[in-house]
Each structure stands twice: as structure tokens, then as C-alpha cells.
Amino acid sequence: xxxxxxxxxxxxxxxxxxxxxxxxxxxxxxxxxxxxxxxxxxxxxxxxxxxxxxxxxxxxxxxxxxxxxxxxxxxxxxxxxxxxxxxxxxxxxxxxxxxxxxxxxxxxxxxxxxxxxxxxxxxxxxxxxxxxxxxxxxxxxxxxxxxxxxxxxxxxxxxxxxxxxxxxxxxxxxxxxxxxxxxxxxxxxxxxxxxxxxxxxxxxxxxxxxxxxxxxxxxxxxxxxxxxxxxxxxxxxxxxxxxxxxxxxxxxxxxxxxxxxxxxxxxxxxxxxxxxxxxxxxxxxxxxxxxxxxxxxxxxxxxxxxxxxxxxxxxxxxxxxxxxxxxxxxxxxxxxxxxxxxxxxxxxxxxxxxxxxxxxxxxxxxxxxxxxxxxxxxxxxxxxxxxxxxxxxxxxxxxxxxxxxxxxxxxxxxxxxxxxxxxxxxxxxxxxxxxxxxxxxxxxxxxxxxxxxxxxxxx
Amino acid sequence: xxxxxxxxxxxxxxxxxxxxxxxxxxxxxxxxxxxxxxxxxxxxxxxxxxxxxxxxxxxxxxxxxxxxxxxxxxxxxxxxxxxxxxxxxxxxxxxxxxxxxxxxxxxxxxxxxxxxxxxxxxxxxxxxxxxxxxxxxxxxxxxxxxxxxxxxxxxxxxxxxxxxxxxxxxxxxxxxxxxxxxxxxxxxxxxxxxxxxxxxxxxxxxxxxxxxxxxxxxxxxxxxxxxxxxxxxxxxxxxxxxxxxxxx
Numbered sequence: 001x002x003x004x005x006x007x008x009x010x011x012x013x014x015x016x017x018x019x020x021x022x023x024x025x026x027x028x029x030x031x032x033x034x035x036x037x038x039x040x041x042x043x044x045x046x047x048x049x050x051x052x053x054x055x056x057x058x059x060x061x062x063x064x065x066x067x068x069x070x071x072x073x074x075x076x077x078x079x080x081x082x083x084x085x086x087x088x089x090x091x092x093x094x095x096x097x098x099x100x101x102x103x104x105x106x107x108x109x110x111x112x113x114x115x116x117x118x119x120x121x122x123x124x125x126x127x128x129x130x131x132x133x134x135x136x137x138x139x140x141x142x143x144x145x146x147x148x149x150x151x152x153x154x155x156x157x158x159x160x161x162x163x164x165x166x167x168x169x170x171x172x173x174x175x176x177x178x179x180x181x182x183x184x185x186x187x188x189x190x191x192x193x194x195x196x197x198x199x200x201x202x203x204x205x206x207x208x209x210x211x212x213x214x215x216x217x218x219x220x221x222x223x224x225x226x227x228x229x230x231x232x233x234x235x236x237x238x239x240x241x242x243x244x245x246x247x248x249x250x251x252x253x254x255x256x257x258x259x260x261x262x263x264x265x266x267x268x269x270x271x272x273x274x275x276x277x278x279x280x281x282x283x284x285x286x287x288x289x290x291x292x293x294x295x296x297x298x299x300x301x302x303x304x305x306x307x308x309x310x311x312x313x314x315x316x317x318x319x320x321x322x323x324x325x326x327x328x329x330x331x332x333x334x335x336x337x338x339x340x341x342x343x344x345x346x347x348x349x350x351x352x353x354x355x356x357x358x359x360x361x362x363x364x365x366x367x368x369x370x371x372x373x374x375x376x377x378x379x380x381x382x383x384x385x386x387x388x389x390x391x392x393x394x395x396x397x398x399x400x401x402x403x404x405x406x407x408x409x410x411x412x413x414x415x416x417x418x419x420x421x422x423x424x425x426x427x428x429x430x431x432x433x434x435x436x437x438x439x440x441x442x443x444x445x446x447x448x449x450x451x452x453x454x455x456x457x458x459x
Numbered sequence: 460x461x462x463x464x465x466x467x468x469x470x471x472x473x474x475x476x477x478x479x480x481x482x483x484x485x486x487x488x489x490x491x492x493x494x495x496x497x498x499x500x501x502x503x504x505x506x507x508x509x510x511x512x513x514x515x516x517x518x519x520x521x522x523x524x525x526x527x528x529x530x531x532x533x534x535x536x537x538x539x540x541x542x543x544x545x546x547x548x549x550x551x552x553x554x555x556x557x558x559x560x561x562x563x564x565x566x567x568x569x570x571x572x573x574x575x576x577x578x579x580x581x582x583x584x585x586x587x588x589x590x591x592x593x594x595x596x597x598x599x600x601x602x603x604x605x606x607x608x609x610x611x612x613x614x615x616x617x618x619x620x621x622x623x624x625x626x627x628x629x630x631x632x633x634x635x636x637x638x639x640x641x642x643x644x645x646x647x648x649x650x651x652x653x654x655x656x657x658x659x660x661x662x663x664x665x666x667x668x669x670x671x672x673x674x675x676x677x678x679x680x681x682x683x684x685x686x687x688x689x690x691x692x693x694x695x696x697x698x699x700x701x702x703x704x705x706x707x
Contacts, residue, residue, distance in 0.1 A: 245618060246527045248628075251534060289527065296531045328564065329641060332571045335664045336636060339571075342671050343578045343629050346585050349674070350622065352689050353588065357611060364608060 244285045250278065254289060264294050462593055463488065465673045469586060472669035474576075474662060477583065480521040482514055482590040491598050504606070507598060511591065511610070515617055518587050522619035525580050529573075533628055536570050540639060567639055574632045575663035581622050581629070582670040588620055589677065 257275035261267035269287040276286070463484050470481050487510060494503050543562050546555065591614055595607040614620060678689055 244527075245523050246530050247624065248530055248534070251530045255534065289531075292528060292531055296528075296535050329567070332567055332640060335571050335575065335667075336633075336640075338664065338671065339575045339578045339667050340633065342582060342667050342674075343626075345671070345674060346578070346581045347626060349585055349678075349689060350581075350620075353592075354615065356689070357615060360608060361612065 244281070246289065251289075253278070254286070254293070258290070258293070264290065264297055462590065462677065465677055466586060466590060469582075469669055469673050472666050473579070473583075474666060477521075477579075480517060481583070482518075482587045482594075484590045484594065487511070487514070487594045488597065491594065491601055494598070494602055504602075504604070508606070508610075511594075514587075514591070515614065515619070518584070518619035519617055522580065522584060526625060529577055529580070529625065529628055532573055533632065536566065536573060537635070539566055540570075540635065563639075567636075570632065570636055570639060572663045574629060574636065575667055577625055577629045577632065579663065579666055579670065581625055582667075582674075584619050584622050586670075586673070588614065 253276055254272065257272045258264050258267040260275055261271045267290065269283050269290055272290065273281060273283050273286045466481065466484050470478050473481070487507075490507055490510060494507070539562075543559065543566060546559060546562075592607075592611055595610055599605060599607045
């Protein structure tokens with residue numbers, strides 16, 4: 001729980017960055033083709049230039065990978081991130097200590113997955129559970145240092161506001177993922193294994209295959225390998241290949257490599273791997289990806305899963321002639337409409353969910369701050385604010401709070417309970433009287449009051 | 460209970476290979492019920508957390524793999540389109556034109572379905588997230604502990620929930636589709652009745668409709684509406700065709 005207070009800023013910004021980034025992106029795929037496509041598909045102006053265009057967009061990346069260049073909208077993120085980069089560049093130690101928080105808050109998804117294991121750390125009996133021991137973080141950060149230093153272009157962050165934003169997003173998520181890959185590299189993590197924690201040992205051994213190299217790979221720079229390892233270790237996945245998160249850029253690089261080797265049939269995983277020169281990419285990744293690629297190329301219909309099914313299911317489309325019919329395209333349009341709508345709604349919903357959680361976190365922070373400040377106040381002075389109200393609520397409070405008072409954890413939970421109930425009260429249309437009483441009791445009967453009681457008794 | 464049913468329905472409507480990848484909501488709920496309200500012990504909580512983590516791993520694995528497939532397929536579709544466009548330039552004779560048209564139809568169908576699948580993956584992510592949030596809320600409610608907030612924060616950062624890439628691919632796909640589908644006059648849309656039924660048979664489409672309906676129902680507003688609840692969903696002008704196919 002201790003790290004959570006450190007999390008907010010970085011994560012919030014991260015999410016905002018990713019979200020708003022993705023919503024703001026308009027990457028050009030077939031940008032300049034005319035909209036009016038007649039039935040006969042007249043020659044489009046530059047059909048061949050299109051892929052070139054995309055390639056051009058991607059290729060300059062290796063040399064000019066702006067780290068955190070972004071439109072002004074992300075400036076808060078910029079400062080956070082660029083200071084991080086800056087520190088990284090200069091000195092190791094401050095990086096470590098700073099990134100005790102930042103490293104944890106760098107949105108490594110599997111980092112967070114690891115943390116999940118340690119959620120139940122408000123059980124006071126298990127002090128070893130407490131989050132990241134500094135050494136493990138140190139180890140992690142050393143590795144990540146290596147990888148990130150490898151991206152030497154990062155430091156030259158220019159304010160390139162461009163359609164690179166899209167690439168940035170992907171690259172950013174790459175970095176996110178790279179970090180927690182490094183995390184797993186550190187075997188010291190496995191030492192801190194309290195009983196309730198999922199043993200990460202196996203996963204760390206899994207990822208040890210992907211020892212990052214510090215030298216930069218030029219051709220496929222855009223694809224920093226995102227190792228998505230199943231942290232659900234145990235015996236089952238002990239020998240499992242680490243999962244990877246592919247990106248279109250990385251795939252592009254892959255295709256180039258394959259073509260260089262003469263096509264998907266001739267290319268071998270090893271050959272492709274060597275050409276691609278992407279840090280952290282293993283032969284397993286390439287092998288499985290190549291297999292998928294081959295299947296996709298040579299059996300496009302079967303891979304478009306549904307086509308086969310629909311062929312058997314729907315008798316309305318018996319012959320291909322029908323497929324050119326107006327009804328058919330209308331059907332497709334309708335389908336598109338529904339799909340688009342669903343997509344829209346999902347996006348909206350997702351953003352909402354993120355905002356809600358952000359807010360919740362923020363509120364909790366405020367609440368805790370308030371609690372702390374009142375705690376300080378009561379510590380400072382022997383007289384407490386509103387002694388009368390508190391004493392009147394004493395019976396209530398003692399009735400409500402059954403948990404032992406000494407433990408901070410339980411009071412923490414009660415605070416959050418109180419907070420949640422308060423916030424629930426705000427939202428709920430019908431106010432339950434018991435709820436109100438409870439809320440009042442809790443908010444006023446929080447530890448400050450207990451302390452005050454003690455003080456009173458003492459004095 | 461309601462969510463459980465919705466989820467079940469969604470799962471039933473979903474593509475077969477997806478069916479066991481969804482959240483095991485029922486099982487988790489059972490575990491929560493079994494958790495003693497009086498003294499939530501750390502062992503039970505650990506078990507619960509363990510189960511949740513396993514679920515999350517499941518989501519992540521499936522999601523990332525699907526994502527990879529999508530990346531490959533998108534590229535391939537683009538290749539196909541390119542080839543078809545090019546082809547037309549060279550040939551002009553009748554047979555190739557026919558072939559051309561056929562291939563074009565195939566491409567259109569494929570790309571629309573591809574779009575649908577990607578959106579369904581997003582839906583998969585969303586519905587699993589919702590389920591997780593709900594189950595955590597139930598757990599907290601039952602045991603009085605505070606598992607939810609920190610846990611959900613981590614969930615937010617999981618690969619299966621960071622759907623930005625898929626979202627981007629969907630948008631790109633939409634742009635491509637705009638170009639690939641022939642321009643139709645609006646007048647045709649009324650004749651879409653038959654087409655409606657045709658399309659409804661396709662499982663991707665059905666799944667999509669099911670997803671939209673589920674979403675609508677889930678967000679209608681509940682008795683436990685609270686600070687962390689989403690506002691009701693409004694789809695004012697959406698006419699969802701019935702997924703029940705009527706064969707001619």
C-alpha cells in the first residue's frame with residue numbers, strides 16, 4: 001500500500017497520455033485517396049505510394065525517436081517524464097531513489113501485476129509483504145537503465161508535434177512494457193516472497209532469456225520488445241515462452257526481414273531474428289509470429305474466422321454473384337454501423353471508467369491527507385476540536401468500530417470505508433438514515449477522536 | 460446476479476474460441492460468498508487474489524495474442540486491397556473483371572468482419588473489467604476490506620485493458636472501409652431489410668449486437684448506483700436489428 005501514494009501522478013498522467021494520445025491520433029493509412037470509388041475501381045492516384053508513405057513514416061523513427069515530444073496538451077507529462085529521463089541520463093543513484101516511486105509508477109503493466117500479489121499487505125502479520133524492497137527496485141532499475149540507455153536517441157527530445165504521435169503512443173507503451181520486463185530480470189524479487197504472494201520466481205526465469213542489450217538496434221528500433229509475461233507462474237508456465245506485445249511497426253520490421261530472406265516460406269525464425277535485431281526479441285516470439293503470418297497469408301479465408309462459418313450458416317449467400325448485389329453491401333453497411341457504434345460506446349465507457357477511478361483515487365488521497373492533518377493537529381494540541389461532539393459520538397464510535405484500535409491498517413480501511421460511504425451518500429438518490437448516522441459516526445469518530453479521547457483521559 | 464446473466468449471455472453469443480476466455484464471474488462470486496464476513500482471514504483473501512490474478516493473466520494472454528493476430532491480418536488486408544487496386548489497372552478483360560469483383564466482395568466482407576472482431580475484442584476487455592470491478596466491490600462489501608481500489612488500479616494498467624492499439628487499428632480500418640465500400644446512395648438503405656437478416660446471421664454481427672445490448676442493459680442504472688458507477692447508456696437513434704435470422 002505504501003507505494004500507492006507514490007503512484008498517482010505518474011499513473012494519472014500516463015493514462016491521460018495514452019488515452020488522449022490515442023484519441024487524438026489520426027495516423028495516415030490511405031490518406032490521400034479520393035473518396036469516390038466507383039464500382040469499377042478506377043486507378044487511384046498513388047496506390048503504390050501509400051505503403052511507401054507508411055514506411056517513410058516509420059523508418060525515420062530509429063534515428064529520431066523523440067521520447068516525450070508531444071503537443072502541449074501533455075505538458076504535465078512532459079515535465080514528469082523528461083525529468084525522469086534527465087535524471088536517468090545523469091546519475092544512477094538519484095534515478096534509483098526517485099524511481100523507487102517513479103519506477104513503480106512507470107506504467108509497467110506487469111510491474112503492476114506483481115504488485116497485485118502484494119495487495120493484502122494490510123495484514124500486519126506479514127511485514128515482509130511490504131511492496132518492493134529497495135534492492136529489488138534497484139536491480140530493476142539498473143536493468144531498465146541498460147535498456148533505456150540503449151535508446152540513446154531518447155535524450156534528444158525534440159518538440160516534434162507531428163503524426164509521430166501515433167508512433168509515440170505505441171513506443172510509449174513499448175517502454176511501459178519494457179520496464180516490467182526488466183523488472184522480472186531481477187531475481188531478487190523472488191526473495192521477497194511472503195506466503196500470500198504469487199511466486200514470481202518462475203516468471204523471472206522466463207524473462208531472463210530476454211536480457212536486454214545496451215547496444216541499440218537500428219533497423220527495428222521502433223519495436224522495443226514488449227515482454228508480456230504471464231506472472232501467473234507456478235509449475236504450469238514454468239517453461240512457457242514469454243508473451244510479447246507486437247506492434248504494427250514491429251510487424252513491419254518483421255515483414256521486411258522476411259522479405260529479405262525471400263518470403264514467408266523461405267524465411268527461418270533465426271534468420272529473421274538476426275535481421276530484425278530487436279532487443280529482447282527471442283526466437284520463440286519470431287517463430288510463433290512467423291507461423292501466424294504464414295497462416296494468414298496462405299489461408300486468408302480461414303483466418304477471417306467468420307467467413308467459413310457464414311458460408312455454412314447463411315444460405316442467403318450461396319453464390320458469389322450475390323456478393324456484388326446491393327443488398328450485400330447494404331448489409332455490410334449496416335453491420336458497420338452497429339460495429340462503429342459499439343466501438344464508440346466502448347471508448348466512451350473506457351474513458352469514463354478511467355476518470356472514475358482517477359477521481360476515486362484523488363478523493364481518497366484528499367481524505368487521507370485530511371486525516372493526517374487532523375491527526376497532526378490532535379498530536380500538537382491537548383485540546384481537541386469539538387470535544388463535545390466527539391464525546392457525544394463516543395458511544396457511536398465505539399459501537400461502530402469494533403476492530404482493535406492500535407492497528408493502522410484497520411483504521412485505514414475504516415477511513416476508506418467512511419470515505420466511500422460519504423461519496424456514496426453524495427451519489428445515491430435515496431439517503432438511508434442508517435447510512436447517514438454511520439457516516440457521521442465514522443467521519444467524526446475517526447482515530448483523531450480516539451486519540452483525543454485518550455488525551456482527554458490523560459489530562 | 461444481473462451481471463452474471465448478462466455475461467453469460469454475452470459469452471454464449473461470442474465467437475466459440477473466445478468462450479472460455481471470459482471472466483469466471485460465477486466462480487469468483489462463490490468464493491466471495493464463502494468468505495466469512497466476520498473475520499476475513501488472510502488466507503482466504505490470498506486465495507481470492509490468486510484467483511483474480513489468474514483471471515487477469517488469462518485475459519492478458521488472450522488479448523495480446525488476438526492483438527497480434529489483428530496486426531498481421533490488418534497488414535494482409537491492406538496488401539490484398541493494394542493488389543486488387545493494382546490489378547484493375549493492368550487487366551481490363553472481362554474474366555479478370557469478374558474475378559476482380561469477386562475478390563473485392565470478399566475483401567469487403569473480410570474487412571468488415573475484421574473490424575467487428577476488433578471491436579469485439581475491445582468489448583471483451585470492457586466486460587471483463589466491469590466484472591472485475593463488480594466482484595471486487597462485492598468482496599469489499601462483504602468483508603469490509605479495501606481490496607478494490609488498489610487492485611483496480613493495477614487492472615487499469617494491464618495489457619488487456621490498455622486497448623489503445625486495437626482502438627487505433629479499428630479507426631484505421633474504418634477509414635479503409637470508407638474507401639473500399641462502394642458509395643451507396645442513401646435511398647438504398649430502406650431496401651436493407653433483406654440484407655439486415657443476411658448480416659444478422661453472421662456471428663460477428665450477432666455478437667456485436669449482443670454486446671451493445673448487454674452494454675445498454677448493464678448501464679441502465681442499478682440499485683447500487685454509487686460513486687464508481689457509470690452513467691446510463693444512451694443510444695437514442697440506434698435501431699438494433701433482431702439477431703434472430705429469418706430464412707427465406
